Amino acid sequence: MKRLYLLLAAIFVILMLLPLFLDNYALGIFVMIFYWAYVGQSWNVLTGYTGHISLGHALYIGIGAYATTYLAQTFGLTPWIGMFLGGFIAVAVALFLGFLGFRFGLRGVYFVIMTIAFAEITRLVVSHIEALGSFTGIFLDFNPSFYNFQFRENVPYYYIALGFMLASLAAVRLIEVSKVGRFIVAIREDEEAAQALGVNTFKYNMIAIAISAFMTSLAGAFYANYIFYLHPNSLFGMSLSIELILRPIVGGLGTLFGPVIGSIILTPLSEISRAYFAKGGLEGLHLILYGVLTILVVLFMPKGIIVYVRRLLRPILKPAGGK
Amino acid sequence: MSFDLSFVVLQLLNGLTNAMFIFLIASGLSIIFGVLGVLNFAHGSLYMLGAYATYQCVSLFVDFPGQFWWAVIAASVAVALLGGIIERLLLRRLYHQVEINQLLLTYALVLVLGDLARFIWGVDQLSVSRPAVLRGAVEILGQYFPKYNVFILFLGPCVAFLFWFFMLRTRWGRMVRAAALDRETLGALGVNVDRLFTVVFMIGSWLGALGGALVAPVITIRPGMDVEIIINAFIVVVIGGLGSFWGTFLGALIVGPVYALGILVFPRLSMIFIYVIMVVVLMTRPWGLLGRPLQR
Numbered sequence: 001m002k003r004l005y006l007l008l009a010a011i012f013v014i015l016m017l018l019p020l021f022l023d024n025y026a027l028g029i030f031v032m033i034f035y036w037a038y039v040g041q042s043w044n045v046l047t048g049y050t051g052h053i054s055l056g057h058a059l060y061i062g063i064g065a066y067a068t069t070y071l072a073q074t075f076g077l078t079p080w081i082g083m084f085l086g087g088f089i090a091v092a093v094a095l096f097l098g099f100l101g102f103r104f105g106l107r108g109v110y111f112v113i114m115t116i117a118f119a120e121i122t123r124l125v126v127s128h129i130e131a132l133g134s135f136t137g138i139f140l141d142f143n144p145s146f147y148n149f150q151f152r153e154n155v156p157y158y159y160i161a162l163g164f165m166l167a168s169l170a171a172v173r174l175i176e177v178s179k180v181g182r183f184i185v186a187i188r189e190d191e192e193a194a195q196a197l198g199v200n201t202f203k204y205n206m207i208a209i210a211i212s213a214f215m216t217s218l219a220g221a222f223y224a225n226y227i228f229y230l231h232p233n234s235l236f237g238m239s240l241s242i243e244l245i246l247r248p249i250v251g252g253l254g255t256l257f258g259p260v261i262g263s264i265i266l267t268p269l270s271e272i273s274r275a276y277f278a279k280g281g282l283e284g285l286h287l288i289l290y291g292v293l294t295i296l297v298v299l300f301m302p303k304g305i306i307v308y309v310r311r312l313l314r315p316i317l318k319p320a321g322g323k
Numbered sequence: 324m325s326f327d328l329s330f331v332v333l334q335l336l337n338g339l340t341n342a343m344f345i346f347l348i349a350s351g352l353s354i355i356f357g358v359l360g361v362l363n364f365a366h367g368s369l370y371m372l373g374a375y376a377t378y379q380c381v382s383l384f385v386d387f388p389g390q391f392w393w394a395v396i397a398a399s400v401a402v403a404l405l406g407g408i409i410e411r412l413l414l415r416r417l418y419h420q421v422e423i424n425q426l427l428l429t430y431a432l433v434l435v436l437g438d439l440a441r442f443i444w445g446v447d448q449l450s451v452s453r454p455a456v457l458r459g460a461v462e463i464l465g466q467y468f469p470k471y472n473v474f475i476l477f478l479g480p481c482v483a484f485l486f487w488f489f490m491l492r493t494r495w496g497r498m499v500r501a502a503a504l505d506r507e508t509l510g511a512l513g514v515n516v517d518r519l520f521t522v523v524f525m526i527g528s529w530l531g532a533l534g535g536a537l538v539a540p541v542i543t544i545r546p547g548m549d550v551e552i553i554i555n556a557f558i559v560v561v562i563g564g565l566g567s568f569w570g571t572f573l574g575a576l577i578v579g580p581v582y583a584l585g586i587l588v589f590p591r592l593s594m595i596f597i598y599v600i601m602v603v604v605l606m607t608r609p610w611g612l613l614g615r616p617l618q619r
Contacts, residue, residue: 053423100602106609108422109362109565113557114605120554121598128591238550242430249427291434295413298428302420 003317015162019155027154033267034161035222040248040259041168042215045175047245048254050208051188052101053108056115058240059122060090060213064220065230066132069140072148079149083221087214093118094213095206102205116238123236137231140224149225157226164222165260168215172256175211184208188254246290250297252304261306269293329464334583336463340472342579343479344538348552349559350486350571351530357503357566358523361414361425365432367553368440369528373402373535374544375440378449391454391540399532406528410521433549441546448543471540478537483572490568499523503566558597562604564614573612 019027043057067086071077077085097118101111127135144150151157175181183204186194195201224230234240251262273286301307352366380394387393409432417425453471460467490496501509502519510516542548555578563574578597585593604612 047423053426055426100606104606104609106605109356110561110605110609112362112426113561114602116554116557117598117601121595124592124594238554242427245423245427249423253421253423287434288438291431291438294431295428295435298420298424298431299413299416302424 007313007316012166019158024154027158029268029271031154031157031161031226032271033263034158034165035219035226036244036247036267037260037263038161038164038168039216039219039244040251040263041165041172042212042219043245044248044254044259045172045215046208046212048248048258049175049181049184049188050205051191052205052209053112054115054209054212055112055238055241055245056117056119057212057216057244058236058238059115059119060094060216061220061223061240061244062119062122062126062232062235063090063093064217065224065235066126066138066220067217068221069138069224069230070132073138073140078147079221079225080147083218086221087217090213090217091210093122094209098206098209102202116241119236119238119241123232126236127232132232133230135232137229140228140230142228149221150228161222164218169256169260171211171215176256180204180207246294250294250301250305252306255304255306257309258304258306261309262304265305266293329466331584331587332464333466333468334587335580336468336472336476338580338583339576340475340579341583342575343475344534345552345555345559345579346479346572346575347482347534347537348531349556349563349575350483350568351527351534352556353560353563353566353568353571354499354530355524355527356560358499359410359414359418359520361417361429362557362565363527364426364429364553365409365436366527366531366556367549367551368433368436369402369406369531370535370552371440371544371549372405372436373398373532374451374539374542374548375444375449375535376401376532377536377539378444378451378544381451389454391451394451395533395536398536399529402532402535403525403529406532407521407525409528410524414524415517415520433553437546437549444544446546448545450543451539453540469541475537482533483568487568495522555597558601561611562601564608564611567611567613567615570611570613 018030022030039057039061042060043054046057047053064083064086067089068079068082071082071085072079097114100106101114106114126132132138140150142150144152146156175184183194183199183201184207186197186199187201187204191201220235223235247262247266248259249262250266251260252258270286270290273289277286297305348366348370351369352363355361355363355366376398377394380397381390384390384393384397413428413432414425417428453469457469457471457474460469461473462468490500498509498514498519501514502516502523506516509519559574559578560571561574562577563570563572577600581596581600582593585596589595608614
């Protein structure tokens with residue numbers, strides 16, 4: 001275990017120093033790696049650990065982005081506070097969805113369709129609210145300052161996104177070792193058995209969906225102030241919901257480092273191929289690439305790439321003689 | 324806003340026509356789920372390919388009499404074959420995997436097939452003209468209702484009835500129903516379950532593609548129609564009960580008219596009514612109106 005901590009510490013130091021050596025474009029790719037790892041981790045809390053599949057997590061990103069932006073534009077509230085208010089709205093929506101789903105015992109695909117439907121309803125409603133820019137969306141004004149959560153260079157975004165990702169790792173690790181975490185994993189393995197043993201599965205499912213929604217919505221606040229454009233179709237749409245689950249699945253569902261590993265592999269690929277194909281006038285070809293890659297991973301590495309990473313790291317982390 | 328009765332009736336008929344289209348598509352989705360246990364996101368893509376293939380065939384068969392009908396048959400059969408290939412090469416390997424991987428694989432197919440369609444047919448809107456015998460309209464209460472829609476209104480129940488007959492009275496139909504209930508026992512009885520699964524997936528794909536082929540003359544064919552329809556089809560099967568054939572029919576009969584009449588009240592937010600119905604159904608009968616509770 002000691003070697004694992006040494007390795008993690010070394011990676012941390014490298015990541016802290018990286019902006020000294022990289023140009024703005026390369027840093028942007030790292031921002032996206034951290035961002036998607038963070039979002040994937042947030043989704044992982046619900047689906048990876050409880051086993052309840054959400055294909056509507058774009059909903060919480062959208063809520064976070066819109067709430068933060070609306071509060072900033074209307075009341076001048078700093079996104080640093082606004083994102084937490086957005087988080088509470090996301091939690092309220094998630095608890096409502098969770099109440100319907102868990103209370104009425106929706107299983108499997110019924111729960112999945114419910115999550116899709118909630119995101120779609122919200123997309124439709126937001127598309128018709130004038131104050132939220134209706135279907136044309138909202139452009140954010142660019143006023144770089146710490147208060148506004150907006151910056152000229154990628155360096156501050158880099159450290160914020162890195163902080164988000166590390167905080168999510170720490171949070172999920174804390175949940176993993178806590179009593180709550182053990183109950184949640186018990187629910188994933190066998191919900192009825194857990195219930196029979198006296199675990200209040202409804203309560204722990206609700207805790208998991210609330211944490212997951214809160215974390216995801218913070219990512220929305222980051223997204224809004226990094227991209228500067230909010231559009232209901234892209235923020236509440238199903239393609240975002242799927243995009244954000246690819247990384248944890250490719251990396252390893254229900255594992256602490258799965259979303260990070262998935263993001264390290266998929267994000268640069270998607271950024272580079274998107275830019276490459278757009279240059280050749282072939283926008284959208286990256287989707288085929290995505291699709292084929294996903295099919296290959298699902299068919300040949302169903303437990304995720306983390307299995308191979310663990311095997312690779314074993315000789316380094318565990319010298320002869322075991323732990 | 325004045326509610327002219329004849330206008331409401333016409334809108335109701337339009338809603339019922341749409342219900343028949345949705346029924347064709349959703350019944351394919353439903354039978355695949357009922358037997359294979361896979362919620363197939365790519366079903367919308369097969370529907371879209373059915374529409375594109377019909378466009379292609381209509382322009383290929385331009386010299387034949389009755390070109391539209393030949394095109395519908397050719398396109399839906401071609402897509403059904405594609406479905407068979409997908410089941411054999413990809414889905415088959417996933418039946419023992421966790422649910423999320425199955426969902427993800429079928430969604431990956433949405434991306435691949437969607438992009439392929441864009442390469443072959445471009446991003447422009449395409450259209451197919453109605454077959455010669457069904458051009459024009461009939462007069463109902465002083466309003467004009469297209470003959471083609473009348474034809475669809477009759478075709479939908481016919482397909483439903485034929486399908487029901489197939490499931491109830493034929494050997495294959497019995498095997499399909501048995502596979503939905505207990506595939507292990509069916510296999511132990513000497514039925515080739517692997518082949519049965521392929522056939523069921525092809526039938527489901529054919530129904531989806533048939534929906535796409537028949538809807539081609541009344542909509543514009545364009546990228547994005549795959550994801551749009553799949554969400555509607557999901558809602559219909561959830562309301563009716565996943566895997567339940569008549570449930571799907573009932574679900575479509577509710578969703579089509581409610582959406583069409585909802586437009587009269589909330590022009591742009593009519594979908595909300597559909598979602599509300601779905602949520603109410605899920606709260607009172609989580610397995611759908613005519614479905615069975617899931618064992619898992």
